[in-house]
Amino acid sequence: MVTSIKRGVSLYSFQNETFQGKMNLEDCIRTCAELGADGIEIIGEQTFWGWPEIGIDDAKVAEWHQLIAKYDCTPVSHDFMLDYKRYKDRPMPFDEQVASVKKDIDFGAVLGMKYIRALVSIAPEVLVAAAPYAEEKGIKILIEVHAPLHFDHPWIIRHAEAFEKSGSDALGFLPDMGMFLFNFPPVWAEKFKRVGVPANIADYIIKAYEDRVLSEYVILNVREMGGVGPAIAMAETLRHNAAFEPKRMLEYMHRIHNVHGKFYEMTPEYIEPSIPYDEIVRVLQQGGYTGYICSEYEGNRWIEDFREPDSVEQVRRQQVMLAKLLGETTVPSLATQSVAA
Template identity: 50%
Template sequence: MNTKHSIKRGVSLYSYQYETFLRKMTLDDCIAHAAGLGARGIEVVSEQSFTGFPNVPEEQIAGWFDSLERHGAYAQCHDMFLDVKLYKDRKLNFDEMVASLKRDLHFARRIGCRNVRVIVNTPPEVVVACVPLAEELDVRMGIEVHSPFHFDHPWILRYTELTRATGSDHVGYVPDMGMYTKNYPPVFRDRFLRLGATPKIVEFILEAHAARVLPDYVLMDVRKLGGNAVDLQMAETLRHNIWSNPRRMLEFMPWIFNIHAKFYEIDDSGKEPAIPYEEIIPVLIEGGYSGHLSSEYEGQRHIEDAFEVDGREQVRRQQEMFKRLLGEV
């Protein structure tokens, strides 16, 4: 495999959500761990890492920059969320959504992030309205192409149509590698079994996922098989955990600012059993991608009922896998 590339490694601090919530890791601890692995590009979920977001005291911002400098890291991406429901009786209107995104653009600039991950439910018209400010602040907006969305989904195609028409180089994409779930995640399977899924129906669902059977048909068949509530819940996950073709990224590569390197576990062999990074990374290299591979560990929620969560070890394992696949070792 050709390993000549300009791909950089980073970590989304979302990976440490479990440790952060339980106060096992501070913001400084998170930055230190990522940078210690050579993953110096830091992606931050500000609601997780900053008290009182978006009204964050200047002392916290100063501490953020001090931590980055001390550990040899740098701010890479700010993840925004659009809370579309402002009141119980109504959703945000267009102007309020624009104001929300503009607020996040200003905050990204404040903490030194040149990229903003735009949550996928953000209407493309809202993103277009924010292009002038993004250009003024020199902060790029990338819609998160997140499973069950993919590059050929009508919502993403509409986003492409509207944002491409602006001619701006400050709008693009942040693909989430969860849309390349080739194999059903073992941590999902094992948790459903612990919750009381029927073993024979679990095997049926695994076979259906491997055969790419439409989720609606799988749900219908699980009901016919007498599946219980947990069986149906497992079947429902097929709607969200899709397999798309990683090569579709090639067409969009000039507008891809960041990669959410989603993973559910790195096993003892050093591989992610569900998401085939050995197929994904060569596509990124072929396409000339020069942004970050940002580790995003989301396996903790599927094991915490039975096992001790170790987000640090999982991130370490994925970064070791990246080094190997990127030709760094």
């Protein structure tokens, strides 16, 4: 089944390579284009160093637009932060929160973005207050639905109700596929074992996750098994991750405009062993979703203690998987090849 769902990449996926100076902005955009993933998503602080404190660098913005045009790509989303701890002695006042969001709306508009990603911690009242300005700028503000939250969580329901009450089309959701963690990621388990979790405890935690055992019971049992330090930390991951239902996106599809294709590992067989992308894509197709799925590789932090991450290869593998699931006639590589090959 061929659909109009599009493929993109969050440049956050290349954080190791960009931080180490191995890839510059052109390298990142060119790589995405070569993989047929024309949608480009950024975190402003990563791609535009000095943002937001220094402000907009006109030369860097000009370079951005030149590269987007050169590689025939599409700006998708600027993922912004709103730091509530900016002041040591008091929370950021409401008006300043709204002003901060408006600043990122301006930045997104300057970059040609259709969307800006809001952190899930931002109160709905702040986003509703910024919505009219977003409408003027042709921007939609999408709050990220990120584990441990999900579409049935009271905080997300509160946002959904506020968005509907506002009547604004400038407010929506960006689901992160990490909330559909159906299996304990192998790269997590391997890292915990390397830092000292006994094999029997690690195996218990993995099985407990598969059996959907309540996290508090798992933590208690690990303590009783003699687990300390890293073993408790491994058990604690169950508090922040769960196998929520992809089909719950259907109720909110009219406000879902971008998707984070979170993944922790792609095997050589083009499988993400912990997240059911076949089911996710079916749900998105059922809901008539036509936006981007942007690769978001976060397995790097789980392996960099013992080997250098190859983020480009990992993103390539996910893009191959997505192309196949979306029914595309070719799959990406750095030299496009036929699916039949």
